[in-house]
Amino acid sequence: MTDGAASLFDAQRPGLLRVAYRMLGSMADAEDVLQEAYIRWAAADRTAVDVPAAYLRRVVTRLCLDHLKSARVRRETYTGPWLPEPVVEEEPVEDVTLPLLLALERLSPLERAAFLLHDVFGESFDAIAQSIGRDPAACRQLAARARANVRMERPRYTVDRAHGMAIADAFFQASRGEGLANLGALLAADVRFHSDGGGKRPAVSRVLEGAVEVVRAHQALERLRRAPSTLVRYGFVNGLPGFVTREPDGILQTTALLIEAGLIRAIYVTRNPDKLRHLESAVH
Numbered sequence: 313m314t315d316g317a318a319s320l321f322d323a324q325r326p327g328l329l330r331v332a333y334r335m336l337g338s339m340a341d342a343e344d345v346l347q348e349a350y351i352r353w354a355a356a357d358r359t360a361v362d363v364p365a366a367y368l369r370r371v372v373t374r375l376c377l378d379h380l381k382s383a384r385v386r387r388e389t390y391t392g393p394w395l396p397e398p399v400v401e402e403e404p405v406e407d408v409t410l411p412l413l414l415a416l417e418r419l420s421p422l423e424r425a426a427f428l429l430h431d432v433f434g435e436s437f438d439a440i441a442q443s444i445g446r447d448p449a450a451c452r453q454l455a456a457r458a459r460a461n462v463r464m465e466r467p468r469y470t471v472d473r474a475h476g477m478a479i480a481d482a483f484f485q486a487s488r489g490e491g492l493a494n495l496g497a498l499l500a501a502d503v504r505f506h507s508d509g510g511g512k513r514p515a516v517s518r519v520l521e522g523a524v525e526v527v528r529a530h531q532a533l534e535r536l537r538r539a540p541s542t543l544v545r546y547g548f549v550n551g552l553p554g555f556v557t558r559e560p561d562g563i564l565q566t567t568a569l570l571i572e573a574g575l576i577r578a579i580y581v582t583r584n585p586d587k588l589r590h591l592e593s594a595v596h
Contacts, residue, residue, distance in 0.1 A: 321353050324365055328372050334408050334428050335376035337396035337417070339590050345375045366439060373425055373443040380421040391511030393519055395580055397587040398566040400547045400556060400594065404473060407432050409551035410568050410580055415465035419458050426451045427458035471571050476553030477546050479571055483579075484543060484555055487530050495530060499523040500575040510584030513563065526579070541565070552580070556591065564588045 325346065332342035349371045361367045396413045408416075408428070416424050425444050429435040430451070437448040437455075444451065479498065486495040505526045509515025520526050539560040546555045549568035557565050563585050570578035582588065 317353065317358055320364055321350055321368065324368050327365075328368055331369060331428070331433065332372050332376055333397075333399065334413070334416075334432065335373070335424060336379060337413050338587075339397045339399065340586075341379060345372055345379060348375055366442075369429075369435075370443040373429065377421045377425060377444065380424070391509070392515055392517045393506045393508050394510075395506060395508040395582050395587075396550065398549050398568070398582050398591070400545070400549050400554075400566065400591060402547055404471070404476070404548045404553075405551045407551075409570075410549065411465045411570060411578065412462060413550060415462040416458075418461055420454075422446065423454045423458040423461075426454035427462070430455045431459065471553060475574075476548075476569075476571060479574075479576065480546055480553040480555055480567075480569055483567075483569060483576060484557075488534065488537075488540065492527070492531055492534060496523055496527050498576050499526060500572070500577045503576055503578060505529065505579045505581075507581045508584050508587070510586060512585055513561070513583045515581070515583050549580070554580075559583075564591050566591070 328346055328349065329342055332345045333339055336342055336345070349368060352371055353368060356367075358364070394417070396410065416427070419427065422444055426437075426440055429440045429443065430437065435443075437451045440446075440451045440455075441448045446454070483495075483498055485491045486493075486498055501523050502521065503523050503526050505516065505520040507515040516529060520529055537560065541557040541559045544556040544558055544564065546553075548554065549556075549566050552568040552570055554566060554568035557567070559565050563583075566582045566588070568580040568582075569576050570580075
């Protein structure tokens with residue numbers, strides 16, 4: 313590959329990675345897709361490519377669609393609640409937050425692609441048709457069906473950064489040690505608690521519902537804790553206020569909080585070590 317072609321791919325890489333991650337919910341899988349896209353770009357007749365950015369997005373979308381077919385089979389045998397691999401950033405990214413990523417799991421691969429490419433990345437239905445092999449009218453219908461399915465999970469409230477970080481800090485302090493007495497005051501009555509261990513680390517095997525049950529679970533976890541966890545950093549985890557900790561077993565853990573009207577409506581804890589390896593280099 314010429315230096316110019318490699319440089320062009322590198323320039324498109326951040327945007328392509330965003331597409332692949334939001335399609336797949338896995339940073340590791342997204343990186344694999346981009347590697348394959350790079351190989352195909354190297355082998356392509358680039359003189360016949362009018363708009364390289366559009367061409368590369370089509371390649372990545374098609375690779376993601378192929379990957380989703382096998383990923384769906386793996387998800388059916390996943391141990392406990394499934395959460396996407398966490399992406400931790402300094403500032404909130406509100407186009408696709410964690411609840412929406414979970415809602416996307418309910419869609420067919422084609423619905424997911426049409427919705428993300430149109431509603432999130434702003435592509436025309438003509439362009440989407442070239443990416444997914446359907447005519448523009450069919451793409452419009454796919455996006456409409458997807459939109460109806462995920463409507464309730466689109467961000468309804470914008471959380472000020474400082475306010476979100478303050479609640480994340482309050483939750484970290486209240487979910488450990490003597491602070492547990494204050495935990496209930498932070499939670500909405502119908503709060504839901506998701507914990508993804510993937511069968512690799514201890515985690516709650518179902519989604520807990522209700523403030524009473526969530527507080528009780530944290531009390532039980534505190535009794536079992538051999539040593540305190542260490543706060544690594546605060547940040548936005550898949551667009552939600554949260555934090556990264558290092559647990560007593562030495563492995564990272566992320567916690568993301570869905571906040572509405574000043575209360576925590578959902579808690580998402582990722583413990584599966586396979587989903588946290590990519591964060592190690594970012595926290596050293």
